[in-house]
Each structure stands twice: as structure tokens, then as C-alpha cells.
Amino acid sequence: MRISLCIPTYNRAPQLWELLNSVVHQTGHALAVEIVISDNASTDDTTAxxxxxxxxxxxIIYKRLPENIGFDRNMLKVVTLASSDYCWLFGSDDILEDGAFARIEQLFAHHKEPTGVSIGSNGYSTDLSSRIYLNDHISTDFPTETMLHGRDNIVAGIGPWGMGYISSIIIRRQAWNAAVESSPVEQYFNGYIQIYVLARALDDQSTWICIPDRLVGWRSGNDGAVTSNEFDRTRIDLVGFEQAFGDTLGRDNPVYWETMRKVATFYIKMHFLNAKISGASLRYWKQAIPMSIRYYWKIPAFWTNTFTIAIIPRHAILLMRFLYRSTIKDAHKKISF
Incomplete structure (x- = not known):
């Protein structure tokens, strides 16, 4: 079995070192692993x-681009450099957990040529020194190994977090390439090109394996999409998910509406909550509120679970956060570990 670990990167030399080190320490497998790195013209020590x-x-197959072409184009570029049957899309600031390749080899021995695989993950502090507790929405929610059949069941099953977090995704390279070649993709360069391509790659004959095994480690507070404009990261989620799922599933599809409900009540909710906690400017809210209403006004849970955060005073949010951290979250953490 051949698999390409496809890593788009930009100015993450220390994190990339830790990722490659985690690759070196994979044992107990016979996978033919191809390491593919597309470097978006980094100015740090990535090449070294x-x-x-x-x-x-x-x-390692390594391509350093002469100029920064943006995340989306680099995501597409790294797959074009690969040659294996499957591509494991991978963030350059994440790591492989011990035994990851061995578990994937076992998986493919039991399931012949699925369209793709979704994988569980562990959350860590930014420097990987400690585990963090987080209701794990960026990995599969299935408690046991589960096969999904058909596009709608797959999208409904793995959800926006299963398609938005790249390191949880293994995709058949042929299916990915066919999706890219079948439709212009430039209009989906919004930070989530992989969601559009994945959704396009699926059809009624597709099969997808979800495993709860936590084979990937991700860092808290290390979002490469953060910019000096406080609204930019929120805009990516507001626009990216809706555009990708709406244009592929169809906006009259019940799966589209269920997916948008999940986006509104997790991703957009977290953006609003973080904005309140950090004391985001009035300018932020003048952009965030109209745009969120534009995309999610038809979803009742948006009004009850997400929009309320925008109108609750900041001091009340901070008090609720303190109470949650000192009671409920602490109890969950003790249980989870």
C-alpha cells in the first residue's frame, strides 16, 4: 500500500521539524510512505x-515555490507532486501520534479502496507540552470504526470539522484529481479549498471509513489563517463552509442545512465567543453580525445558540466562562483523562 503524506507549509520550520520527527518514529508498519512538501516560499529555516x-x-519530495501563492493553491499544488494511491493531507504544524502508520496499514488491509478516511485527533498546547481538553469536533464522532456510503451520508457523517481539518483526511488521489479537473476551482480559494474538492470528489458510489483512533496531534492557538484584521478569520468560516457545501450539495438539500447548523453552532459560535472574550472592536461586530445573518438566518439554532453571544454583555460572558472553567470543564477533563 502506497500513501503520500501531503504537507503544504509556510514559515513553520520548528513545527515542521517536529512533524518530520514524528514520521521518523513511526514503527511496526510496511506502508510505502511518500513525504511530499510544497513550500510556499518560506523565509525561515524550512529548507534547512x-x-x-x-x-x-x-x-522527501520537496518543492519550494518561487513566490507565495496562498494556502489554497498550495494545497492543490502539494497533491500534484504526489504519486501514491492515497494522499493524507497534513498540516505542517501537526504531528503523527505513535502507531499512526501501523493503524492505517491495518485499516487498508480490511477495506479495499475506500474513497477516503477520517481520523481522530488529540489536542495539545501550542508547544505540545501538554494535552488540552476540548469537545473534539475536529475528528470523527463515531465511537467505533464505521463505513459510510454515498455523498450525502458521508458529508452528514463526518461534518464540517471532518472536512475542514486537513490532517484528519486521507483521500484517494484519483478521486481528488478528478474533482479538481472537472470544475473551475479558483472561486473557492477562500481558505477551505479542500472542502470543495472533497465534496466534489464524492458521489453515490463513494465509501468513507471513519475511525475514532486519535492518530494526529494538533496545536491549540496556532491558527495560520490569523491576520492583522480581526475579522478575517471569522470571514473564512462564514464564507468558506457555505460556499463549498452550498455549491456542491445544493441549498435545497437537507444535508446542506444540517451541515450549516453545525457550522453556525460550533465554528461561528466559537468566533463570536472568542471575539467577546478578547474585546473585539465595534468594527468587528459591524462586519460579523450582518454577514452571519446573511448566511444563517434560516437556521433556528443560530439565533438561540450563536447570535445571543453577540448581544450578551462582555462581562457576563467572562463570568460564565469563569464558572464553566472552574466547574463543568474541570469535571469533564477529569473524566476524559
Missing amino acids: VINDFTQAGLS
């Missing part, structure tokens, strides 16, 4: 890091 691992014997 890759050279160090190459000299140590790790086989």
Missing part, C-alpha cells in the same frame, strides 16, 4: 530542516 531529515535518510 528538510535537508537535515533528507541527509538522515528520510525520503
Whole structure:
């Protein structure tokens, strides 16, 4: 079984070192793993890091682009450099947990040629020094290994978090390439190109395996999409999810509405909550409120679970956060570990 670990990167040399180190320490498997890295014209020590691992014997296909072409184009670029049957899309600031390749080898021994796979993940502090507790919405929600059949069942099953978090996704390269070639993709360069391509790659004959095994580690507070404009990251989620799912599923599809409900009550809710906690400016809310209403006004849960955060005073939010952290979250953490 051949699999390409497809890593788009930009100025993440220290994190990339930790990822490649986690690759080196994978044991107990016979997978033919191809490491593919597309470097978006990094200005840090990315090239030196890759050279160090190459000299140590790790086989890496490395392409450094002459200029930064943006995340979406780089995401597409890294897959074009791959040659394996499957591509494991991977964020350059994430890591593989011990035994990840061995578990994937076992999976493919039991399931012949699924369209894709969704994988569980562990959350860590930014420096990976400690685990963090988070209701894990960025990995599969299935408690046991589960096969899904058909596009609508797959999208409904893995949800926006299963398609938005790239390191949880393994996709058949042929299906990905066919989706890219079948439709212009430039209008979906909004930070979530992989969601559009994945949804386009699915049809009624597609099969998808969901495993709860936590094979990936991700860092809290290390969002590469953050910019100096406080609204930019919120805009990515407001627009990216709706555009990708709406244009592929159809806006009269019940799965589209259920997916948008999940986006509104998790991603947009978290943006609003973080904005309140950080004391976002009035300018932020003047952009966030109209745009969120534009996309989610038909979803009742948006008004009850998300929009209310925008109108609750900040001091009340901070008090509720304190009470949650000191009671409910602490209890959940003790149970989860």
C-alpha cells in the first residue's frame, strides 16, 4: 500500500521539524510512505530542516515555490507532486501520534479502496507540552470504526470539522484529481479549498471509513489563517463552509442545512465567543453580525445558540466562562483523562 503524506507549509520550520520527527518514529508498519512538501516560499529555516531529515535518510519530495501563492493553491499544488494511491493531507504544524502508520496499514488491509478516511485527533498546547481538553469536533464522532456510503451520508457523517481539518483526511488521489479537473476551482480559494474538492470528489458510489483512533496531534492557538484584521478569520468560516457545501450539495438539500447548523453552532459560535472574550472592536461586530445573518438566518439554532453571544454583555460572558472553567470543564477533563 502506497500513501503520500501531503504537507503544504509556510514559515513553520520548528513545527515542521517536529512533524518530520514524528514520521521518523513511526514503527511496526510496511506502508510505502511518500513525504511530499510544497513550500510556499518560506523565509525561515524550512529548507534547512528538510535537508537535515533528507541527509538522515528520510525520503522527501520537496518543492519550494518561487513566490507565495496562498494556502489554497498550495494545497492543490502539494497533491500534484504526489504519486501514491492515497494522499493524507497534513498540516505542517501537526504531528503523527505513535502507531499512526501501523493503524492505517491495518485499516487498508480490511477495506479495499475506500474513497477516503477520517481520523481522530488529540489536542495539545501550542508547544505540545501538554494535552488540552476540548469537545473534539475536529475528528470523527463515531465511537467505533464505521463505513459510510454515498455523498450525502458521508458529508452528514463526518461534518464540517471532518472536512475542514486537513490532517484528519486521507483521500484517494484519483478521486481528488478528478474533482479538481472537472470544475473551475479558483472561486473557492477562500481558505477551505479542500472542502470543495472533497465534496466534489464524492458521489453515490463513494465509501468513507471513519475511525475514532486519535492518530494526529494538533496545536491549540496556532491558527495560520490569523491576520492583522480581526475579522478575517471569522470571514473564512462564514464564507468558506457555505460556499463549498452550498455549491456542491445544493441549498435545497437537507444535508446542506444540517451541515450549516453545525457550522453556525460550533465554528461561528466559537468566533463570536472568542471575539467577546478578547474585546473585539465595534468594527468587528459591524462586519460579523450582518454577514452571519446573511448566511444563517434560516437556521433556528443560530439565533438561540450563536447570535445571543453577540448581544450578551462582555462581562457576563467572562463570568460564565469563569464558572464553566472552574466547574463543568474541570469535571469533564477529569473524566476524559
